[in-house]
Amino acid sequence: MRRKVSQLLMLAGLLIAALPLTAQHVNMDFNDKINFSKYRTYYWQKIDMPDDIWKERAREAIDAALASKGWMRVDADGDVALVAMGATQTKTELETFYDGMGGWGWYGWGGGVATTVPVQHTEGTLIVDMFDAESKQLIWRASATDSVGKDPEHNVKKLNKAVEKMFKKFPPQPGDKKRS
Secondary structure (H helix, E strand, O other): OHHHHHHHHHHHHHHHHHHHHHOOEEEEEEOOOOOHHHOOEEEEEEEEOOOHHHHHHHHHHHHHHHHHOOOEEOOOOOOEEEEEEEEEEEEEEEEEEEEOOOOEEOOEEOOOEEEEEEEEEEEEEEEEEEEEOOOOOEEEEEEEEEEEOOOHHHHHHHHHHHHHHHOOOOOOOOOOOOEO
């Protein structure tokens, strides 16, 4: 019985430790002095992704998000210039596993062995910037960071979810608070 409880606690610890690796982080900021209702068209100034496949996927996701907000993509001379950048990096985190937890005693848990190992995962980041085409000033920025796996279909779903979160409350309305 004690062994099963120990195994369940270790499994729960592993699941909790894995949560930060799967959590998607989306941040958004904007110039709150800008009236976004004056913007309706945009053009791509630059899109820099790790490869052409992801470049097209990111462009399609962002184009769809902006189209759903009533914005129209033009080839040049739009109200807003878009820049998107994506990158991946390998991160190392330390994971600690406990074995042989023992039982509860007067001073806490009984004897046990803790093993800490480095665990590597790939993290992807997408940054989308909007610039007023006339003034060239940055007016809006969003970024999303998430773990990247080996399954391209799953990664595309994560990309689409991240872009959806970025543009959920877009365009900012007068009085909106900056969000992150």
